[in-house]
Amino acid sequence: MTDDLRADCSNCFALCCVALPFTASADFAITKNAGTPCRNLLADHRCGIHADLRAKGFPGCTVFDCFGAGQKVSQTTFGGVSWREAGDRRRVFDAFTIMLPLHELLWYLAQARTLSPARALHDRISAAYEQVERITLSTVDTLLAVDVPARRKEVNELLVKASELTRATVKGKKPDRRGADLMGAKLKGAALAGANLRSAYLIAADLRGADLRLADVIGADFRDADLRGADLTDALFLTQSQVNAARGDAATRIPAGLSRPPHWSAAGK
Template sequence: MSESAARRDDLRADCARCFGLCCVAPAFTASADFALDKPAGQACPNLRSDFGCGIHDHLRERGFPGCTVFDCFGAGQKIAQITYRGRDWRTAPETAEPMFRAFAVMRQLHELLWYLTEALDLRAAGPLHADLRRVRDGIERLTLGGPTEVAAVDVPAHQREANELLLRASDLVRGRGGPDRRGADLIGADLRRTDLRSASLRGAYLIGADLRGADLRGADLTGADLRGADLRGADLRGSLFLTQAQLDAARGDLTTRLPRTLRRPTHWQLAVRPTPRSTGGGAARRPNRPAEHRRAPRP
């Protein structure tokens, strides 16, 4: 296994080695994503005594699609097994509050590590590899501190440094690039069969957008909100900084072409449906813009 593959495995959630932290630490707001209100620090009623989810196989049907698209990037097992060395918040209640604070910071650090690891796999970003590796290794050292040290990390400072490098890496890979739609409001947009190769879609709102048959090869999708976006027949091979959580929030099928490092979501349609050839027609109805706290994460 290559170094980058091994590091990427460490940045994937392993719920069996966690204490259900994502089911306790954050707050839930009753919405299309969650069936109930839950304050921060209070366990979800579906959390079992063994830290497993009692409705894991039926989350979408039971009104919890937000749980299916959450990704801790491996921060949960890092907190459980390394930061707290297996001591859980139930058997040691005094650890609960500091553990939840540390988890919130660790998740952001692990997300940065995911993006930086992806950038180090980009050959065209070779001139930046030394700086990318330096920043990645520095953040990794921070994740190995104790609970107090982790919780005290100045995350915005590290995000700014990493994001500057990631932007430069994106520019190197995309060359002259495609259309610049960074932060664009494309909610419900009809983008069927649109050529978006090497486009900048960083932070774009693509909620409910029709991207059937779109060419997204080499597009920068950092933090793009793909909730409900239709990716059937779309080509995402070689897209930059796309995460599993973004795919899990979207719709697709067997005709959707994916980067080699990501898996096809289990809830996607298995049947292949024809992709429309026409690019005409009106845009889909625009859903309400999500609240600020529900936007896709951005490094």
């Protein structure tokens, strides 16, 4: 994965802390409207409680990942001009909310073109990547006019095909739990290799020791899922956000390129 698709907060003007809304819940201690700076945001665009977000009631912030959209809008789209200095802040925030899903699509496409079983699709995947990338490098007006749902549909068709070709390499019957409600499900030691878990609700599911190799987990909700000892070595389209949202331990296997969250050490005890 290229650095362009990794969040670089040092080159962003804390757009996620301002542009996006959140509601008081288990993930956030307060309610904040879109376009309103978080109360913890400092004048230099840093978070005043960054080291204590979980303890202060903001675990939702620790799992967020902009896939590099923040620095793209800050440094490329607006040429280093922060939202505080912009004549029309709304345009900056709107650009970020559009750039965010586009960069997420780039992240998925980048992984899809590394899947050997889907090599027949690699040219189409690369073409789609280049097309989306051109949009992210366009003018503000062009960016704001983008039909994100249409782009997502086009890309998703390729991702589904790449997933099917890759999961087909797993022998035996592969569970299809796409969009399934598996909240709190008892799946300890489950054989889910090659499974379709797209958009599945796995909130607080017990997945200890489960085999999730080559399972398609795009959009799956892993909040508070217990992944201790689980094998997600080459899970398809697994993001850092999903990993951060779950609980795991030293025995949890995750794909190369993703980081083991600091809070996992405590969760795995």
